[in-house]
Amino acid sequence: MSAKSLLQLKKISKVFSRGTVDEVKALNGISLDVKAEDYITVIGSNGAGKTTMLNVIGGVFPPERGGRVIVDGTDIAGLSEYKHAAYVGRVYQDPNIGTAAKMTIEENLAMAVLRGKSRGLRVACDKQRREEVREALAPLKLGLEGRLSALVGTLSSGQRQAVALVMATISRPALLLLDEHSANLDPRTAQIVLGLTEMIVKREKITTLMVTHNMELALRYGNRLIMMHEGRIVVDLNHEQRTGLTINDLITAFERASGSKFNEDELLLRG
């Protein structure tokens, strides 16, 4: 494993509705050092701060003052969301968010090819791009490379999520964020999308953070596992520490680290 840090989170806090009765401390001074080519799975119950953390990395909102998000040596905390996109690709839980329904597959991919580049007056879908898009879609083996002019809205949600995955990775961003991206799919389709994820992440060697509710998935994929609770990272297991662990071991580790009982809701979500 490479020792170079690709993403460093330093003292990241996030408070919502500050000063009101609804005040929520969503993130509580998180620090995380992600090495290049790490594939980290992130678990935790609702409200643990998983998605808030991804939103801060993705630039949807800035962290509280003093927090730093360093990608490849550059502090990007506080930059607007579209500038974060140069560093961070993201796949959302809802395939509708990651793709544009009224545009063709080719147009969607062409938008993604231009991630982090300045957009100019060159025709967006020319021959060269079409080839690039075909090559990116072919390994999915879904036949999408032959349907470039189909509107994305006509695809099934599994196909859309596969397209979203390719869109997030086609321009090789430094970092890939997966926010429960298989949770909205039926089990078989989820399996396919997870398999495609594994293939793309391995092939492109993209540093990846995958948020999931599913402990089994968190143990099966990636090389490192972190568990969040009340805006903190309470468990952080590297590859060796994680090997051979069962879901029950995880629950024990969680209870020891967080000092609170694992409640039934979360047990139901073991999947």
Added chain:
Amino acid sequence: MGVVGNVLSFSCYEGLVFGLVAIGVYLTLRVLAFPDLTVDGSYTLGGAVAAVLIVAGVNPFLASLAAIGAGFCAGLVTGILNTKLRIPALLAGILMMVGLYSINLRIMSGANVSLLREVTSFDIVADLLGMRSGSIVVSIILALVIAAVVFFILNWFLRTEIGLSLRATGDNEQMVRSLGGDTDKNILLGCAISNGLVALAGAIVAQGQGFADVGMGIGMIVMGLASVIIGEALFRPKGVAWLLVAAVGGAFVYRLFITIALRMGMAPGDLKLITAVLVVIALAIPYIRKKARREWIPPAVRW
């Protein structure tokens, strides 16, 4: 030319000119999903700027370009109100429409400016073609050339990288941002181009009718909407080029109806009501159909 020829050629000219308004409305409403009511004000703005400049001795073509610039700026302000100050699109447009009314009065130093004694773009084109000034053929040729230029530029622009990002913004703003597109900038650009086109239409109409008037833009947005809806219903367009053609085609059909209605002796003052009723019917039909099929219907949009 018989009566039919007269009606058709007149509608042809008007369809092409108001087709610019329809394209403008199509750009904001359909491409950006931004219902922009600035149109009523920017249309008059275009007429006023062109008329005042022509009276001041500026070349009518340059005056028309200046009108485009003025409309462009008006659209830019609407976009800024929405993206930077987070004022809802409809309200931003209404504020601009109201504000522009006063600005237009200031520009014209009154309620109207006459161009009857001035040389307009139409006169120059008639001269070039060696035809009688005021001939409908001259009007159609001028309008056709302008519409064709606008068509080719937009058909190219909407396929470029910037154009693609602009179209995607109306479809899925969140996605565009997550792919590194500046959605605020796209909305500004779209509103600006749209109102530039609308102002150009105002400038041409003012020159064609021989005056600019502070009330000339009233109901323009509804007319543009009617044209877009008619165009979509008749041509069921797919792809950028056809959508642009459908907007102009819709404007032609709409003006044809209006011209026929006027010929049949309908009072000109009633036309706006009829247009409004037409749009209401067109907007209500999908809802009534769904209701009849007992489909789920989302609640009405309030903003």
